[in-house]
Amino acid sequence: AQSVTQPDIHITVSEGASLELRCNYSYGATPYLFWYVQSPGQGLQLLLKYFSGDTLVQGIKGFEAEFKRSQSSFNLRKPSVHWSDAAEYFCAVVPQAGNKLTFGGGTRVLVKP
């Protein structure tokens, strides 16, 4: 069955430190990949997406993600975290010829001053 796994439920990071959120997927073929962020009371905002090409993708708010086909992973990174990055982050995939997003369970990020 198709699935998306985000192994870390919670991550606490100090402001200014680096952040990496893990995402692994299980699909028959390489899907299209997305990272969304959800702040309290807010809808899901797209951070970045990977369809094809360069496996290092730049997004908004200083985030980037790297697609690794051999590991079926699409990890999200940020070099220096700001307090405003405290939120829940969701990895999601959609088949290349499909439409339904399948989401991981999310990782909640807490930022310490």
Added chain:
Amino acid sequence: GAGVSQTPSNKVTEKGKYVELRCDPISGHTALYWYRQSLGQGPEFLIYFQGTGAADDSGLPNDRFFAVRPEGSVSTLKIQRTERGDSAVYLCASSLVVTADTQYFGPGTRLTVL
């Protein structure tokens, strides 16, 4: 431009009642999606529309759930005989085209069934 909007933002109802949740997609977007997000989980697909027709309703949990999009724009998710387990945030998204396009989400409707 205006994003996806959803009304109401919060809905509290009693078990057994009927509710309607509304979604206004981004203008010009042909595809519209409904997802449900239970507490502490990622969103789960319910149904999507291409134009006026429901192209895939495989995620609807049972026949108490129904959605329409009569003019190919606004959509309404309808839940009959609500149960406590229906309590969740209902998210709507739209995209310009259907296949593997970026989906833009609304703020959601938080439904609480007492």
